[in-house]
Structure formats: structure tokens, C-alpha cells
Amino acid sequence: MVSIETYLKTNTQSNDLIHIKTIGQLLENRDNILEAPQKLIIGDTSNILFKKDFAGLILKNSILGKPEVERTQGDKVYLRVPAGMNWHKLVEYTVKHNLWGIENLALIPGLVGSAPIQNIGAYGTELSDCAPVVCGINLATMKNQIFTPEECQFRYRESIFKQQLQDKLFIHSVIIRLHTTYQAKLEYKELNNTFKNSKPTQQEIMQTVCRIRQDRLPNPQEEPNLGSFFKNPILDKKTYLTLQKNNPPLNEIPSYEVTNNPQKIKLSAAALIDNCGLKGYQHPNKTAVSKKHALVLTNPQHKSGKDVLELAQYVQTKVQQKYSINLEPEVRIV
Ligand SMILES: Cc1cc2nc3c(=O)[nH]c(=O)nc-3n(C[C@H](O)[C@H](O)[C@H](O)COP(=O)(O)OP(=O)(O)OC[C@H]3O[C@@H](n4cnc5c(N)ncnc54)[C@H](O)[C@@H]3O)c2cc1C
Incomplete structure (x- = not known):
């Protein structure tokens, strides 16, 4: 097993990892790549949550050069x-x-x-x-x-x-x-x-x-995080109006017409989380919702990806209970 230097500091390993520095190197590893049962391509992992070790081949993009x-x-x-x-x-x-x-x-x-x-x-x-x-x-x-x-x-x-x-x-x-x-x-x-x-x-x-x-935003060097953890929900205007009627707390949440698509409404995911009282929330497993920005989940004590996912699920449940809205992760969960 090989350790992966993850942005979220989750202490994750994979079966194999190749640093791809040139296109030639990718071609040289052709058999290895074609035979791998599971493959994952990574950059700096600033948008990936590893919920467990990766039982496959990781190709790390290291193709350098000048523009x-x-x-x-x-x-x-x-x-x-x-x-x-x-x-x-x-x-x-x-x-x-x-x-x-x-x-x-x-x-x-x-x-x-x-x-x-x-x-x-x-x-x-x-x-x-x-x-x-x-x-x-x-x-x-x-x-x-x-x-x-x-x-x-x-x-x-x-x-x-x-x-x-x-x-x-x-x-x-x-x-x-x-x-x-x-x-x-x-x-x-x-x-x-x-x-x-x-x-x-x-x-x-x-x-x-x-x-x-x-x-x-919190500094990822001090409080490891993946930026916005969830996407801003986008709803059909009709669905939004029905939800709003049946669910008065939704009136507190800023909503915007989507540019070039007036039939769609975008809601602020940060406001949904904040209005559930979760900004700065500390989970018993020591992961947290950032005090600075409610859309950012942090891992200050370098806990596992499973712990961060547990926090994410807690946040989703609270938002679902209060607003009947499902928050979809923006980050990739592997
Ligand atoms: C503090 C913070 C702030 C952020 N702010 C923003 C923001 O304002 N806006 C925004 O859009 N995002 C933001 N992000 C998210 C993140 O920075 C971006 O998604 C970024 O593009 C991820 O780059 P990465 O190299 O870390 O990719 P990774 O996290 O390693 O990979 C991201 C995805 O790309 C795929 N991938 C990576 N390299 C390749 C490749 N060479 N070929 C094919 N697939 C590949 C991976 O499989 C994965 O699905 C933020 C993240 C953090 C931590």
C-alpha cells in the first residue's frame, strides 16, 4: 500500500500510485493501466474526499511545463x-x-x-x-x-x-x-x-x-477542508414555490433566478446550513462546520474521511428536516 498526501489530511492509502510526469510515461504504463480493476486520476485532491483506502491504481497528474x-x-x-x-x-x-x-x-x-x-x-x-x-x-x-x-x-x-x-x-x-x-x-x-x-x-x-x-474562507493549511462541500441547490421554479408555500422557513433563504434560465431557482446552500444553526458546529468526532463559512467542512484534527462524511450526512439530515431540500455534495466522494 502507498500513502496518499490528501488535501483534507485524512491519512489514506492506495494499492498503487504512479506520478504521471509526461504523456510518454502514461503510454509506457499502458498494460498496468489497462489491467487495473479500479483507476482514479488525481490532481492535488482539493476536491476529493476519500471515505476509505483506495483498492486500485491512482494516476497522479504531475505534467509540468510552461504555458x-x-x-x-x-x-x-x-x-x-x-x-x-x-x-x-x-x-x-x-x-x-x-x-x-x-x-x-x-x-x-x-x-x-x-x-x-x-x-x-x-x-x-x-x-x-x-x-x-x-x-x-x-x-x-x-x-x-x-x-x-x-x-x-x-x-x-x-x-x-x-x-x-x-x-x-x-x-x-x-x-x-x-x-x-x-x-x-x-x-x-x-x-x-x-x-x-x-x-x-x-x-x-x-x-x-x-x-x-x-x-x-478558513485557511486549508490550518483547518484542512475542500472548499464548498455542497452545491447550491437548483430547483424548478414551480417546485420551489410549492416548497415555499408548505415550508415557511424557506422564506429566510436568499434565492436567485438562474442566469439564462428564469424557470430555475438557485438557493444559497451556506444560508440553508447557517439557518439550521450549524455554522461553527463541532461534531463529537472532532470534525466541524467552519465558523467562517457554513458551506465549508473542516478536519482540524486530521480525522478519517469517514468522520468528515459523517458530519456531511448530519448536515444534510438537518437541512432536509428543516427545509425538505437535499444538499448534493460538490466534492467527489471516493
Ligand atoms: C479552500 C478551497 C477553496 C475552493 N474554492 C473553489 C472555488 O471557488 N470554486 C471552485 O470551483 N472550486 C473550488 N474549490 C474546489 C477545488 O479547488 C477545485 O475543484 C479544483 O479544480 C480541484 O483541483 P485538484 O487538482 O485538487 O483536483 P482533485 O481534487 O485532485 O480532483 C478533482 C477531480 O478531477 C479529476 N481529475 C484530476 N486531475 C485530472 C486529470 N488530469 N484528468 C482527468 N481527471 C482529473 C479527479 O478524478 C476528480 O474527479 C476549492 C477547494 C478548496 C480546498
Whole structure:
């Protein structure tokens, strides 16, 4: 058995683990990969909860290198980025080179190759806004495959790679579209308040996003966590209105029409948890709901993934009892 360095500090092991540093190395391990009864691809594990040891082969993305300009067209720059690059380092790189597009996604943990999986998003921007083209090796055929943005089927915290292609395509690079001209996205309330009537630089936006995140989220180095543990529930408007009628406490929860889909209502999962009185809740097993943010479950005493899952189930039950709403995990549970 091999120990896995998990982001949540859950002390987990797997049968076998290979650090994939080049595409060639993936091809060299072809037989090993094809024969493995169970496979799991990982980046930095900042979005994975291991509920037990993994009885299979883990392929760890370690494909390093520098971003390269694939092509330019007018003010558009298409950047090819190796999958093993740290996401925030890429944000810093684009800001340094005066490229617009991902500054709102500063400080999201993890690697570039993992970003398309759940279409990472924050502060009014999603990865899909950069029209990503995803390149990977199909682990059944060992052939290269390229996915256009449409083929990636991006949605809120979803893509084809989180569904039917989970652990079937090893992503080795991502091409993103950036801009050389001003493209600030300031719809998010706190960014709007900060930059009212001004024209901020990418650097200023990146720094503001970092400050907001550091103020609002617990530091994973001190309190290991996976960011938002649950997705914000999205309901049909009709279902929502019926629920609201039968369940008056639901009126306390902020709700928003989903952009481009007025028939859907998005609810704040953090408010649902907070209004159940669970912000800062300490479970008897020593895991906790963060005091800073109700959507973040923390593991300060490095307990097992099973313990964190027990806390997650407790939170789901409380929200279900009070609001008749099922909270769906955003994190992957293995
Ligand atoms: C403090 C904190 C804050 C966060 N904030 C945000 C946020 O604001 N917005 C947001 O969207 N997310 C956020 N996250 C979640 C997380 O950072 C992202 O999901 C990130 O993309 C995960 O990267 P990773 O390298 O750690 O991937 P992992 O957790 O290792 O893997 C995530 C998924 O990707 C798959 N995968 C990984 N690498 C590959 C590959 N090369 N090929 C194919 N599949 C692969 C894995 O199988 C798994 O399903 C946050 C997490 C933390 C801890």
C-alpha cells in the first residue's frame, strides 16, 4: 500500500500510485493501466474526499511545463497550459502578461488539469467563459482525444469529465482563450462595490479576489477542508414555490433566478446550513462546520474521511428536516 498526501489530511492509502510526469510515461504504463480493476486520476485532491483506502491504481497528474501561446486572433490569445501547473500560478502568469479572463478565479486550489472537471467558478466567472479546449489520453484506447468547449458539456460545477468520462480520460493540457483588451467582470457585489466607477487592472482584481477569499474562507493549511462541500441547490421554479408555500422557513433563504434560465431557482446552500444553526458546529468526532463559512467542512484534527462524511450526512439530515431540500455534495466522494 502507498500513502496518499490528501488535501483534507485524512491519512489514506492506495494499492498503487504512479506520478504521471509526461504523456510518454502514461503510454509506457499502458498494460498496468489497462489491467487495473479500479483507476482514479488525481490532481492535488482539493476536491476529493476519500471515505476509505483506495483498492486500485491512482494516476497522479504531475505534467509540468510552461504555458505556450497556441495562436492569436485579434485581441484573443489562446494559451496551451500543461495539466500539472498550479491553477493560481497560471492566474498570476496571465496577470503578469496583461491577459484578461481568469483574474476572478485567483486562489482556487488545485491544478490546471482538474479545472475543467467541475468547471471551476468564483466571483462571477467560470472556466467555461474562456472556451477551454481539453486535451487528454483516453485510458481505454491510449489515444489522444480533443474536446471542444461544446463537447465538454460545461454547466454549473459540471462537465462530461465529471460524468460519463470520469477516470476515463487523463487530461494532459488545456487551451484557454484570454484577451489583451479590457474585459473586467465586476458583476459580483463585492467587486462592484470596490471598483465602482473605476477601471481596475487585472492585478487589482486578482488582489481583491485574494483578499475576499482570505477573509471569508478558513485557511486549508490550518483547518484542512475542500472548499464548498455542497452545491447550491437548483430547483424548478414551480417546485420551489410549492416548497415555499408548505415550508415557511424557506422564506429566510436568499434565492436567485438562474442566469439564462428564469424557470430555475438557485438557493444559497451556506444560508440553508447557517439557518439550521450549524455554522461553527463541532461534531463529537472532532470534525466541524467552519465558523467562517457554513458551506465549508473542516478536519482540524486530521480525522478519517469517514468522520468528515459523517458530519456531511448530519448536515444534510438537518437541512432536509428543516427545509425538505437535499444538499448534493460538490466534492467527489471516493
Ligand atoms: C479552500 C478551497 C477553496 C475552493 N474554492 C473553489 C472555488 O471557488 N470554486 C471552485 O470551483 N472550486 C473550488 N474549490 C474546489 C477545488 O479547488 C477545485 O475543484 C479544483 O479544480 C480541484 O483541483 P485538484 O487538482 O485538487 O483536483 P482533485 O481534487 O485532485 O480532483 C478533482 C477531480 O478531477 C479529476 N481529475 C484530476 N486531475 C485530472 C486529470 N488530469 N484528468 C482527468 N481527471 C482529473 C479527479 O478524478 C476528480 O474527479 C476549492 C477547494 C478548496 C480546498
